[in-house]
Amino acid sequence: MSYLSSGASRPAFSPLDLQNASLVWKGFAILLGTGILAASSYISVPMIPVPITLQTLAVTMIGALYGWRLGAVTVIAWLAEAAVGMPVLAGGASGLLPFVGPTSGYLFSFPIIAALTGLLAERGWNGHRPLLAFLAMMFANLMCLAIGGVVLGFMIGAEKAFLFGVLPFLVGAALKSALGAALLRLIAGRGARPVA
Template sequence: MPISTSSLFAAPFGRQDRSAAWQVAAVVLGTLVLAASSHAEVPMVPVPITLQTLAVTLIGALYGWRLGAVTILAWLGQGALGFPVLAGGASGLHHFVGATGGYLLAFPIAGALTGWLVERGWNAGRIGLAFLAMLFGNMVCLALGAAWLAILIGGSQAIMLGVVPFLLGGLLKSALGAAVLAVLSRGPLRRRA
């Protein structure tokens, strides 16, 4: 039976046949990528602009929903334990209950959703669907982040400060994420998948 183009690049790092050592190495690499994305920051109040949502959705897309969520949770755990891996090198539990708490808690859900969609064919074989998978991941972050922020500062302020400034960036990061998947699908990852 021929393999469809859309299944050729369905979460190559998240394949079930990978060894435990390989998966642990993937988690370590993923947490390093997430930490690096946190340091690409434009300070804003109450929530900074970073490359975290791009990294979160790409980790989900490349690792699949299970390994992606585990990787994102490991990174958040590092931040909670005091490692400087959150936005701008921040760390500590207080970030999980402050203005950024909803966004941080949304990240594993967004990564898992993106990975789940990619595993179902919303990948580089269908670039429009790959873009939508990334966009849905970004929307989850904005929705859950704004919901938490609304508890702290009110609904209209949460929308104006926690959603509106991030809409264009979410579109651009989704397009960039889909493009990265398309490039990687033609490279060495595709041949090994």
Template sequence: MTQTNPAQAFVPLKLAERSLGSQALAVLIGTMFLAVSSWISVPMVPVPVTMQTFAVTMVGALYGWRLGGITVVAWLLQSFIGLPVLAEGMPGQIAFAGPTAGYLFAFPVVAAVVGFLAELGFTRNPFISAIVMLLGNALCLAVGGLWLAGLFGAEVAWTSGVAPFILGGVLKSALAAATIEGIRRSGIRLL
């Protein structure tokens, strides 16, 4: 694999360059951010509206593809062992078998895809960054929708698990791109 030009990449935390201890702390902070974002929830059936996709795309963009994906997997493992880190405090064993499972399985992939694109420099421009975040949200909706279609049929999947979330995905993508741009302009180097 070719090395990314550091002048083009924009992964603000540059965690790949940091110690293992700093990376472990970043994973812990990232899982807490993901949990808090999950608790910001509007109950809907069969899938609640949350800030999870915002957090997943932000973790990918800020951490890069490897550590972003690892952080999301760590968060999902926390849920699986019973910690109340998902929307509505749902335990992982139930969530991974129910209607939300497709979205959950998509989350690490979304973080990795957004992180990979950030490492390639696609989050340096706010408009391109918004497209990257939209891509992450669309990927999540596609995988989650496919899972729902397998459970309830295509029409229910579209009307209950995809269509109601499109506007929210667009808004969360714009918010994530604006946040990344704010971090870029401020020169903040967290941790």
């Protein structure tokens, strides 16, 4: 199977090529993705009111590798698992409380940023162009912080929301974006093969 897009010599945006996969493989990818998202939630640094986790790295990677549609669906499936009681969020949280608490804006932003990263990846902001991949992930991280910060602002005030829910996460957003771009470059380098 070629990892090059049809009709052009440009490499496909993801070596996973899930857009052309069967429904069974897509279903397996969603299950695998929700597992990765759950695992990323357990790698966290406790902070108040919002912990630092690897969730945004996992969300943006899934968007970049799965594409905007399947990436967003995978993230929504993971959030649905949390809503029905599976302990898949930061610190093993589950149920409906996280969706109305201080982290709610960040959670609701996740399908959006997965779709954004996937959309940009499909347009060339992917592992074949690491700088653009970094920018795509950085835009997504900033969008997450913006949406989460605005919602948090309604709960604790705009100034506190910025100081506690946005500012401490900016350096981490840049680092996670750089790591994500490096991983995408590595995956693209291993997955892309010339057409025979």
